[in-house]
Amino acid sequence: xxxxxxxxxxxxxxxxxxxxxxxxxxxxxxxxxxxxxxxxxxxxxxxxxxxxxxxxxxxxxxxxxxxxxxxxxxxxxxxxxxxxxxxxxxxxxxxxxxxxxxxxxxxxxxxxxxxxxxxxxxxxxxxxxxxxxxxxxxxxxxxxxxxxxxxxxxxxxxxxxxxxxxxxxxxxxxxxxxxxxxxxxxxxxxxxxxxxxxxxxxxxxxxxxxxxxxxxxxxxxxxxxxxxxxxxxxxxxxxxxxxxxxxxxxxxxxxxxxxxxxxxxxxxxxxxxxxxxxxxxxxxxxxxxxxxxxxxxxxxxxxxxxxxxxxxxxxxxxxxxxxxxxxxxxxxxxxxxxxxxxxxxxxxxxxxxxxxxxxxxxxxxxxxxxxxxxxxxxxxxxxxxxxxxxxxxxxxxxxxxxxxxxxxxxxxxxxxxxxxxxxxxxxxxxxxxxxxxxxxxxxxxxxxxxxxxxxxxxxxxxxxxxxxxxxxxxxxxxxxxxxxxxxxxxxxxxxxxxxxxxxxxxxxxxxxxxxxxxxxxxxxxxxxxxxxxxxxxxxxxxxxxxxxxxxxxxxxxxxxxxxxxxxxxxxxxxxxxxxxxxxxxxxxxxxxxxxxxxxxxxxxxxxxxxxxxxxxxxxxxxxxxxxxxxxxxxxxxxxxxxxxxxxxxxxxxxxxxxxxxxxxxxxxxxxxxxxxxxxxxxxxxxxxxxxxxxxxxxxxxxxxxxxxxxxxxxxxxxxxxxxxxxxxxxx
Amino acid sequence: xxxxxxxxxxxxxxxxxxxxxxxxxxxxxxxxxxxxxxxxxxxxxxxxxxxxxxxxxxxxxxxxxxxxxxxxxxxxxxxxxxxxxxxxxxxxxxxxxxxxxxxxxxxxxxxxxxxxxxxxxxxxxxxxxxxxxxxxxxxxxxxxxxxxxxx
Numbered sequence: 001x002x003x004x005x006x007x008x009x010x011x012x013x014x015x016x017x018x019x020x021x022x023x024x025x026x027x028x029x030x031x032x033x034x035x036x037x038x039x040x041x042x043x044x045x046x047x048x049x050x051x052x053x054x055x056x057x058x059x060x061x062x063x064x065x066x067x068x069x070x071x072x073x074x075x076x077x078x079x080x081x082x083x084x085x086x087x088x089x090x091x092x093x094x095x096x097x098x099x100x101x102x103x104x105x106x107x108x109x110x111x112x113x114x115x116x117x118x119x120x121x122x123x124x125x126x127x128x129x130x131x132x133x134x135x136x137x138x139x140x141x142x143x144x145x146x147x148x149x150x151x152x153x154x155x156x157x158x159x160x161x162x163x164x165x166x167x168x169x170x171x172x173x174x175x176x177x178x179x180x181x182x183x184x185x186x187x188x189x190x191x192x193x194x195x196x197x198x199x200x201x202x203x204x205x206x207x208x209x210x211x212x213x214x215x216x217x218x219x220x221x222x223x224x225x226x227x228x229x230x231x232x233x234x235x236x237x238x239x240x241x242x243x244x245x246x247x248x249x250x251x252x253x254x255x256x257x258x259x260x261x262x263x264x265x266x267x268x269x270x271x272x273x274x275x276x277x278x279x280x281x282x283x284x285x286x287x288x289x290x291x292x293x294x295x296x297x298x299x300x301x302x303x304x305x306x307x308x309x310x311x312x313x314x315x316x317x318x319x320x321x322x323x324x325x326x327x328x329x330x331x332x333x334x335x336x337x338x339x340x341x342x343x344x345x346x347x348x349x350x351x352x353x354x355x356x357x358x359x360x361x362x363x364x365x366x367x368x369x370x371x372x373x374x375x376x377x378x379x380x381x382x383x384x385x386x387x388x389x390x391x392x393x394x395x396x397x398x399x400x401x402x403x404x405x406x407x408x409x410x411x412x413x414x415x416x417x418x419x420x421x422x423x424x425x426x427x428x429x430x431x432x433x434x435x436x437x438x439x440x441x442x443x444x445x446x447x448x449x450x451x452x453x454x455x456x457x458x459x460x461x462x463x464x465x466x467x468x469x470x471x472x473x474x475x476x477x478x479x480x481x482x483x484x485x486x487x488x489x490x491x492x493x494x495x496x497x498x499x500x501x502x503x504x505x506x507x508x509x510x511x512x513x514x515x516x517x518x519x520x521x522x523x524x525x526x527x528x529x530x531x532x533x534x535x536x537x538x539x540x541x542x543x544x545x546x547x548x549x550x551x552x553x554x555x556x557x558x559x560x561x562x563x564x565x566x567x568x569x570x571x572x573x574x575x576x577x578x579x580x581x582x583x584x585x586x587x588x589x590x591x592x593x594x595x596x597x598x599x600x601x602x603x604x605x606x607x608x609x610x611x612x613x614x615x616x617x618x619x620x621x622x623x624x625x626x627x628x629x630x631x632x633x634x635x636x637x638x639x640x641x642x643x644x645x646x647x648x649x650x651x652x653x654x655x656x657x658x659x660x661x662x663x664x665x666x667x668x669x670x671x672x673x674x675x676x677x678x679x680x681x682x683x684x685x686x687x688x689x690x691x692x693x694x695x696x697x698x699x700x701x702x703x704x705x706x707x708x709x710x711x712x713x714x715x716x717x718x719x720x721x722x723x724x725x726x727x728x729x730x731x
Numbered sequence: 732x733x734x735x736x737x738x739x740x741x742x743x744x745x746x747x748x749x750x751x752x753x754x755x756x757x758x759x760x761x762x763x764x765x766x767x768x769x770x771x772x773x774x775x776x777x778x779x780x781x782x783x784x785x786x787x788x789x790x791x792x793x794x795x796x797x798x799x800x801x802x803x804x805x806x807x808x809x810x811x812x813x814x815x816x817x818x819x820x821x822x823x824x825x826x827x828x829x830x831x832x833x834x835x836x837x838x839x840x841x842x843x844x845x846x847x848x849x850x851x852x853x854x855x856x857x858x859x860x861x862x863x864x865x866x867x868x869x870x871x872x873x874x875x876x877x878x879x880x881x882x
Contacts, residue, residue: 221763354768671858
């Protein structure tokens, strides 16, 4: 079936799921269902039963019409991998970029071909950083084989052939052949030696602002997200999960809803109840009407105020040391002592597309349609849950309606499989917004305490940080396990242990303490809270020292040219030295995460009643090299808005063990009217550095914003969200 | 029986009148470009035009929409050529893309009402949520579409 799934005329467009994107040049998703239409090939096996003739290698297919299909082994959740990854391949392939389209790589093939696509996990802002060398190699290797195929046909040395724009030519004889005409031959060629890949100075496509390949299907409604999957004979499931995370079902009264129109069955899940119906709306209404009694479990009776006290109390110890430089105890006793406590709440991911999953479970085969950040891990989870072998599992990854970390663990899949075991038909399980918000795995709540001593010159001589925070690795154990180095969990102290400032005595300690509320990766992970705390506290120190916050940081960053380059450009672009009128303020913050340094400067206006407006954000980025500068701008804008929403408005709170927020009315989002002007500048260090870009825009925004608020009002915000602090009656 | 004319095609639907228009469009009519985001008219991902007016279809029952003419993202243009869609592509607005059908339908109706909007008009009238934070590009795309439409 090649890379494009045919629309089955027999089944009809609406009844049969199609990737409408294919004709438009976007993403193709494997969609056919075995046993449902004779003669249709198996999804996920495009490379096996019916390998396209033009498949040059696992990454690249070139069609007779010169279309170049580049497979992407990462998930598109907005961060732009369906464009950036093909750019890397195409840089080496020397094809015509206007002929390129992307499709997802098959996780099943990755399994059977021993990791031909390497890790398919999308997270940690790692897609470009981790994949670039082997994607370049895939493109270079394909190019070399296309050249050799041409050289063979012409009986000339391949060294005498040239390539450009998808054409191999032999100048001496004036002959040329297109990639489309050569792809079949190229696939059969074994190279004596793999070609070398380009160095950054040789790039011609990489580094050019490039339009996304998935824009068109996303403005026409054609892009298929998990929620858009429709299969013949499919039933819908709506779930009610125990409001207290970790709780279980005591009893429910199925009879109360079984007569409702369309309702087919009620299925007990380990942590909730699913209602199966012929339409989602009917399933959802019945689920809401279903009387359920819960065993709330260990979280019963807990609340956020108590958690806050518990995290504060935990700071008293015992603590685990994460970093020690010099002797902080001695130094703290000798200078001017400054102390502060910073606190942050649990945060929900709140992806625009609520979690959902469609599965078709058969005795010897499982098909899964969903948006997942980690098809390999999804496959393992499905195998563990069903007892099937991984090679019997076919994952049809869709466009992700946001990820931000949440879609790396597929709780919705576990529930969908439990339902599928009982119904024998394809099942589409959808979480309502309320289920999604109340059964997230959250950014951890934390309390972070600092002490610093200032010397006679006003510069800090000692700095200690103590954090009390939930352990992500403990919370996700069994669902997603990574090897972790010994000692303090790095996720808890990232942004603290790698604070860039040159202070002679430093100590970082942590106490990891979980509640019943599950926690996991949330855009920028530990840096999301630690950058807020550190960069706010450094600002406090600058003001205590009577110094300009920019110059103060500058002095502490001596000998760190990459940081200084970012900071200096930031001060210049943000007009740092220009005065602002009363009621306005500028704040600065700089932070390195995922290999990328981002400095941000925020301008705010605060009226006498305390109404805050974030007016302008200037960001300067050093991610070493850039694949697509346009996408870097987009990701910085995205990271800024994501962080701004959290800083201004959001907290997930617990009452009687249950999450209180359920929808966007209680978990507010920044909207167009709140959205500041955002300017992004590059201060690239080049060299061997390749930094990530999906997350590093988020950490500096909260501290830059709070530092700006201090500049405007004299009020220091030490807890998020800012809405909980009265900014009126300025100091 | 509920009768809806969706993108010019008449549909007779045997469903409960309290069914939200959103789910009728997605699960009965089979047009999935209109998205579910919140179910309480907060996010606007489900925005469609009902008799040419922008409506958050999660919060309008099909009973109340009975007999109306509805335009969804699929009916905006046959090939993505509507000036607003073109502006969205030119400004590279979509990231994850999930909210963009609703954003575009809201913007199209907005530009019909206010063909040459100021930033203040945009702030006041366009309240759809985008979790990817595409707002700066969205704003630029609205101005671009306005300029393209008004010459």
